Amino acid sequence: xQATLEQAQSIxxxxxxxxxxxxxxxxxxxxxxxxxxxxxxxxxxxxxxxQAIAMLRSKPDFEIFVAKLFEALGYKVETNLIxxxxxxxxxxxxxxxxxxxxxxxxxxxxxxxxTYSGLDVFLQLNSTLEDLKxxxxxxxxxxxxxxAILICNTKVSEHAKRYALCKGLxxxxxxxxxxKGLERIIExxxxxxxTFLRGIEREEVYKLADAGIVTIKQLLDDIEKISRxxxxxxxxxxxxxxxxxIVLGIRI
Amino acid sequence: xQATLEQAQSIxxxxxxxxxxxxxxxxxxxxxxxxxxxxxxxxxxxxxxxQAIAMLRSKPDFEIFVAKLFEALGYKVETNLIxxxxxxxxxxxxxxxxxxxxxxxxxxxxxxxxTYSGLDVFLQLNSTLEDLKxxxxxxxxxxxxxxAILICNTKVSEHAKRYALCKGLxxxxxxxxxxKGLERIIExxxxxxxTFLRGIEREEVYKLADAGIVTIKQLLDDIEKISRxxxxxxxxxxxxxxxxxIVLGIRI
Numbered sequence: 001x002q003a004t005l006e007q008a009q010s011i012x013x014x015x016x017x018x019x020x021x022x023x024x025x026x027x028x029x030x031x032x033x034x035x036x037x038x039x040x041x042x043x044x045x046x047x048x049x050x051q052a053i054a055m056l057r058s059k060p061d062f063e064i065f066v067a068k069l070f071e072a073l074g075y076k077v078e079t080n081l082i083x084x085x086x087x088x089x090x091x092x093x094x095x096x097x098x099x100x101x102x103x104x105x106x107x108x109x110x111x112x113x114x115t116y117s118g119l120d121v122f123l124q125l126n127s128t129l130e131d132l133k134x135x136x137x138x139x140x141x142x143x144x145x146x147x148a149i150l151i152c153n154t155k156v157s158e159h160a161k162r163y164a165l166c167k168g169l170x171x172x173x174x175x176x177x178x179x180k181g182l183e184r185i186i187e188x189x190x191x192x193x194x195t196f197l198r199g200i201e202r203e204e205v206y207k208l209a210d211a212g213i214v215t216i217k218q219l220l221d222d223i224e225k226i227s228r229x230x231x232x233x234x235x236x237x238x239x240x241x242x243x244x245x246i247v248l249g250i251r252i
Numbered sequence: 253x254q255a256t257l258e259q260a261q262s263i264x265x266x267x268x269x270x271x272x273x274x275x276x277x278x279x280x281x282x283x284x285x286x287x288x289x290x291x292x293x294x295x296x297x298x299x300x301x302x303q304a305i306a307m308l309r310s311k312p313d314f315e316i317f318v319a320k321l322f323e324a325l326g327y328k329v330e331t332n333l334i335x336x337x338x339x340x341x342x343x344x345x346x347x348x349x350x351x352x353x354x355x356x357x358x359x360x361x362x363x364x365x366x367t368y369s370g371l372d373v374f375l376q377l378n379s380t381l382e383d384l385k386x387x388x389x390x391x392x393x394x395x396x397x398x399x400a401i402l403i404c405n406t407k408v409s410e411h412a413k414r415y416a417l418c419k420g421l422x423x424x425x426x427x428x429x430x431x432k433g434l435e436r437i438i439e440x441x442x443x444x445x446x447t448f449l450r451g452i453e454r455e456e457v458y459k460l461a462d463a464g465i466v467t468i469k470q471l472l473d474d475i476e477k478i479s480r481x482x483x484x485x486x487x488x489x490x491x492x493x494x495x496x497x498i499v500l501g502i503r504i
Contacts, residue, residue: 087418088371088411119340123379124372131415159340163383166339 046247049183050113050174052196053153058109061209063093065193066107066151068215070096072189075103084140085131092132095143104129104145108152116157117150117173122164125150129169153182190248192216197243204240207232219244298448298499301435302365302426305405307447310361313461315345317445318359318403320467322348324441327355336392337383344384347395356381356397360404368409369402369425374416377402381421405434442500444468449495456492459484471496 046052056062067077075096082089094105106125108117129148135141150156150171156164164171175181186192194200194208194216211229213219219226219241226241227234245251298304308314319329327348334341346357358377360369381400387393402408402423408416416423427433438444446452446460446468463481465471471478471493479486497503 088415120372120376123376126379126382127375130378163340 046192046196047198049186049192049196050153052193053109053182054111054113055195055205056109056193056214057206057209058111061193061205061214062109062153063107064209064212065191065214066105067094068218069151069185069189069191070094070103070105072191073185074098083132083143084135085128086134086138086140087131090128090132101146102144104132104143104148106148106150108150108154110152110154113154113174115154117152117154117160117171118157119160119163121150121152122160122167122169122171125169126167151182190217192247194219194240196247197240199243200240204232204236216244216247220248220250298444299450301438301444301448302405304445304448305361305434306363306365307457308361308445308466309458309461310359310363313445313457313466314361314405315359316461316464317443317466318357319346320470321403321437321441321443322346322355322357324443325437326350335384335395336387337380338386338390338392339383342380342384353398354396356384356395356400358400358402360402360406362404362406365406365426367406369404369406369412369423370409371412371415373402373404374412374419374421374423377421378419403434442469444499446471446492448499449492451495452492456484456488468496468499472500472502 053062053065056065063079067079070077073096075098077097078095079093081092081095083092083095084090092104093107096103096105104125106121106128108121110117125148129145132141132143132145136144148169150164150169150173152171152173154174156171156173156176161176163169172180172182172185175183193214195205196216207230208214208219208226211226213221213226213230219237223234223237223241226232226237230237305314305317308317315331319331322329325348327350329349330347331345333344333347335344335347336342344356345359348355348357356377358373358380360373362369377400381397384393384395384397388396400421402416402421402425404423404425406426408423408425408428413428415421424432424434424437427435445466447457448468459482460466460471460478463478465473465478465482471489475486475489475493478484478489482489
């Protein structure tokens with residue numbers, strides 16, 4: 001919900017004037033939403049970003065979403081690989097390459113966005129990376145991984161953060177790193193998930209995601225083509241495309 | 253359910269004579285139980301061992317149970333430790349020592365005993381052991397671990413087994429290793445869990461386990477003392493002690 005400082009101040013003043021002791025966070029959010037709508041019409045077409053991401057299915061939706069994110073960052077991606085390590089084969093969600101960099105990407109998606117990703121996730125990632133590196137050295141795979149990154153839609157526990165930093169395991173989580181968290185990357189590249197569109201039905205999300213369409217940017221594609229890939233009727237695809245354009249700030 | 257070969261043959265003959273097409277496994281087990289009771293009266297006082305172990309709570313019951321198991325094997329045990337690794341502190345279920353051996357014991361208990369312990373458990377254990385070893389080398393802890401063992405009440409997936417064997421991580425699971433699985437150790441040392449007693453109430457299990465009593469051998473202790481530690485009345489403790497003696501084959 002980008003707003004100018006002036007707009008934010010004006011909204012804060014209005015809410016302060018109407019707030020009362022014991023007002024719920026939900027009520028405050030509703031009020032913010034109401035006032036924001038006046039300043040940015042797109043707000044009327046979108047829901048809370050964190051909630052929107054939680055509404056994606058873990059597989060395949062969020063995995064495809066993460067692949068799109070790395071593509072936006074300039075990486076070439078491969079998804080859903082089985083890679084042989086020194087000891088065993090591993091299911092790898094995403095491999096991202098740029099120049100000499102080859103990143104092992106582990107994707108964690110929680111439907112409850114208040115959950116924390118804990119130490120266990122990084123302990124696993126550390127052993128997986130180790131086995132894959134040893135597998136490369138012994139000629140069992142061709143992936144010369146340079147690092148591993150966890151991408152998750154929740155926060156990461158302090159315990160897990162300390163381990164990750166110590167082991168050189170990177171992660172992009174909700175509001176972390178502070179200047180480049182998941183929400184910042186999404187805003188910067190306008191990589192909003194399709195669930196961000198207000199009023200989109202769960203059934204429609206599944207049809208679109210099953211056809212590999214997980215960001216609203218992808219809804220700008222040819223209507224005929226989207227309709228054919230998803231089995232949705234063209235008039236509905238047109239509606240969603242219009243909403244997508246408004247959210248993306250594209251003149252219609 | 254130990255039986256002589258002759259007894260087993262006799263029971264098999266009887267069941268064969270009464271079995272019919274489409275008979276359920278449950279029905280067959282019931283029949284085995286019925287006939288076994290004739291040969292070994294203790295059977296009347298006990299339930300299926302695998303089910304009994306699943307009925308323990310994961311914490312603290314099964315953890316205490318595993319500690320008792322290592323004690324029976326001649327180890328000195330410490331439970332529920334927080335040990336500092338090179339990167340972070342780790343919660344360790346059991347540490348078992350004998351001579352120069354110091355074992356990191358990871359305990360996994362599934363209420364559903366049909367679940368498999370998978371690769372993730374061993375990936376975590378590998379990283380935990382690594383961090384603790386590096387912690388010891390850098391003077392952050394005093395535990396010079398010589399190996400790690402997973403103890404679980406279920407089977408282990410083939411994928412996980414291959415990784416564990418390759419990394420030198422040991423495990424004792426249901427019927428694994430074939431000659432020394434969890435069920436064999438329990439039978440050999442008569443380390444039956446209190447839930448093995450037919451008719452013991454869930455509430456009673458909790459009271460006993462909260463007082464550190466998780467094996468029926470521990471029920472042979474002084475009745476007064478057990479009653480005081482658990483808040484259960486003496487007559488009920490006496491009943492359980494009698495049943496325990498029958499199962500353990502002790503003359504009463």
